Amino acid sequence: MENIAIGIGLAVGIAGLGVGIGQGLAANGGLQGMARQPEAGKQINNSMLLALVFLELVFLLTFVLGFLLMGKIH
């Protein structure tokens, strides 16, 4: 029981850490590109959003896994 709870906390925490770093890097690249080339802003913005979305999916998979495991605690 406690193992599952600790596992959920660890999983969501580590996934959040990694995805946070990854999304920060992606946003960093996108914003720098937009600052250097404002005329390409729209296309860079779209691609950056797509990249952020795919990164976020990793966290969401962990989140849903934790949500499913949470039912086993009770």
Next chain:
Amino acid sequence: MDLLQQLNLPLAEAAEKEIGWNIFFYSGLVFAIVLVFATLAKKDLKNRVFTSLPTRLAEHLYLFLEGMTVNVIGPNGKKYVPFLLAIWTFIFTGNIMGLLLQATPTADWSLNIGMAVITVVYVQYEGIKANGLLGHIKHFSGPKLGGFMILVSGLIFVVEIVSECMKLVSLSLRLYGNIEGGHIVRSSLDSIIAGVPIGGLLLPIKFFTCLIQAFVWTILTCTYLSIATSHGHDDEHEGDHGHQPALTEAHA
């Protein structure tokens, strides 16, 4: 106090108690809101200058989505805007409902996977319409390879089919996880001090999530459409030359 506690009822529990009927009611409500909005917006269409607020809102929404579609697919992407607009409006209204009411239709995985099935089937339909049935199937097998490398093409075909099916999971799971995750964080913040809805402080960021998720679903549909309806390599370059930024700026 009683009312506050009722409002703060965790949604997961509410969903377990009444299976199914919540989602029919709330998605019906979303349909009603969208229908009323569209009817109000349609009234003013015959005037030369749009003066009523719903028409102007709808116009801005249309231009925003059209700009995005033309940006991703190219000038011939305009015919897909009605479908994208319908999806955007439904998801956004459904998400917003979670900020004001007790339940959200889009926080239910079953509705999301239904919408994902509609989206993926629509993308296949448009792909078949653009390339023909054989061309669409050939599309899955990657670039043309000669000799016994045709085995690799078969492998690519299998992988592409699997990834096509995973689109269903990734589209629906993304929306479900974002909206339901927001609700769970809200209700666990609320339970720190009984009766004080601290989770209300999350409203701005939840509103932002609602907007982004509706946008993300449409931009992903755009990307899938642009992959499915492209005609091999030679035509792709032609499409790049035909892509005129002036066209989008004229509409903005």
